[in-house]
Amino acid sequence: MESVNPTTEETIDSYAEYTDGEVETALEEADRAFADWSQTEIRERQQLLANAAEILRNNKQEYAELITREMGKPVSQAVAEVEKCAWGCEFYAERAIELLQNEVIGTVPEAKAYVRYEPLGVVLAVMPWNYPFWQAFRFAAPTLAAGNVGVLKHASNVPGCALAIEEVFEKAGFPESAFSSLLIGSSKVDDVITNSRVRAVTVTGSEFAGKAVAETAGRELKKTVLELGGSDPFVVLEDAPLESAVETAVTARNQNSGQSCIAAKRFVVVDEVYDEFTDRFVEGVRELEVGDPLDESTDVGPQARAGLMEELHEQVEQSREAGATVVTGGKPLEGDGHFYPPTVLTDVPRDCPAASEETFGPVAAVIRADDAEEAIEIANRTRYGLGGSVWTEDLERGERLAGRIEAGCVFVNEIVKSDPRVPFGGIKDSGYGRELSQQGIHEFVNEKTVWVQE
Incomplete structure (x- = not known):
């Protein structure tokens, strides 16, 4: 897997793709991480997201130049992208506890009924190269805040960005494998989706990619969110x-x-x-x-x-x-x-x-x-x-x-x-589901009804 500078057409670096065994190990570790992460107090999750935001801001020039070298974004726009990632982390660091609080439902006087929002497990994100940091953090911040574990399959031309994003969460203090990157090609995505440890999938990309993922996930009865093309x-x-x-x-x-x-x-x-x-x-x-x-x-x-x-x-x-x-x-x-x-x-x-x-x-x-x-x-x-x-x-x-x-x-x-404050997503061939805001954090949770009869 090569990272090639689109400005100079020179190879920046080469990365070894994960073997099938390495992918299996990564998913096993993510699944184990979920057991503890899902039980972590939400205020601790929020603090770790705040830590990630601070790391992003403190290193925004370094990350921006990485983005620019790998996919060619003008560096001033790349700096703005990293700052937006920090904002997204800060939004859920401040609001997650509010967005995930139980929703009380009136039924009958002698019963208490409410909806609680519980994480699903390992969520796979298939992300594109055009906003290599923002697209990943737009997924990761609400997913991790809800108690899920994130696995990123990034575009093959931005492997450096994929590993840098993983490093941000490590430096922020997230548990090992709470967020991880898989350096794999598109041909291996189906195998990851069908893995029993993966509970849901989100895709940002082309119609072709979205349809392919939705078809596989549909056969497996796994939740999907698709943010696809636009005109x-x-x-x-x-x-x-x-x-x-x-x-x-x-x-x-x-x-x-x-x-x-x-x-x-x-x-x-x-x-x-x-x-x-x-x-x-x-x-x-x-x-x-x-x-x-x-x-x-x-x-x-x-x-x-x-x-x-x-x-x-x-x-x-x-x-x-x-x-x-x-x-x-x-x-x-x-x-x-x-x-x-x-x-x-x-x-x-x-x-x-x-x-x-x-x-x-x-x-x-x-x-x-x-x-x-x-x-x-x-x-x-x-x-x-x-x-x-x-x-x-x-x-x-x-x-x-x-x-x-x-x-x-x-x-x-x-x-x-x-x-981050408002939901984002499309209809028709632009996909379905929503990212960001309350709607985004609720996409990958179990909306569990609890009824307590007095």
Whole structure:
């Protein structure tokens, strides 16, 4: 298993994949760790999460540079990712006891009934490379706070990040094997899922990965949470605050070099402001600095792997051949590294890849709508349902239209984001289940009814 720098295309390090025996041992140890960890006082679990947050903050530059070297994220954004991981740990360090308290249910006067939230056991997380720290901590913080044990199967191009995350929990004082990483390829995931010690699985990744995991877990009757792809609409109405809408749009499409499931991908703009929005959007995109992600001034770094860049370019070419206009960008940059420039497409046909598929890179499709009604119809014209946003000065109108967008989360006059305080997840082909907040910590617990008759 090799870690390759996508900026220089040089091998950073090589790691030995776990043998079948090592995987079995790791799962045995995780299962043993659960017996004690599940009985640990919740206040102790909270303190250890607070310790993890402190370690993350104290070493954020080191971890950020590791992220940047392995998958190419601009280093300033990588620092922000590590800080967000610390925030996620702090949220559950402060709120877990409240979120897991018994829920009393009124029944009859002579009985006491309540729901208690008990951990399930070993939970497997199959995580992606694009936010290599945040995706893992978004899973780990609530899972560990609830008393479960976490096992991480990370993406094969970020093994250094996987081991660094495991080390954070070790340094924080978590019991051995309360959280562990398995350095294995995708071909071994099914065997881990079917292992009797694994009680539940969560996946963040592609539709293909999610469906494969859900199929295996379904046969085993194991709980799953899936956070998959997205083609988020960014709806701009005639009364939108254009200055903030354009500024946010540039960031929403190009942060993390466009490699984000909740990045805005389809910019649906009503006719009245289409030309002005598009001109200002293209101008903002052209001002982005593409280059070495370790340079603090860089806005857009390389794509994480050569194959990903090639797939993105093929989507752009197919869209252009179908009739879309490439206004800026549109082809890989010459030289070392997997660099694809921020790209804007207009005149985007309905069924071309830029309008119907997930473009996982800095490619924006700007689509004209006659009015708000057509804009909402276009926004929902997708098999995905992860996030979306609506831009308008009329907040009541924005809230009404947000209710009509088919997605797991919709923001009015704000960038789509995950936040520890609110639940996150999608519908349709974007998956099911929720992460973060109270809903996230309740995904992997036994909601046990207790009835005490007097």
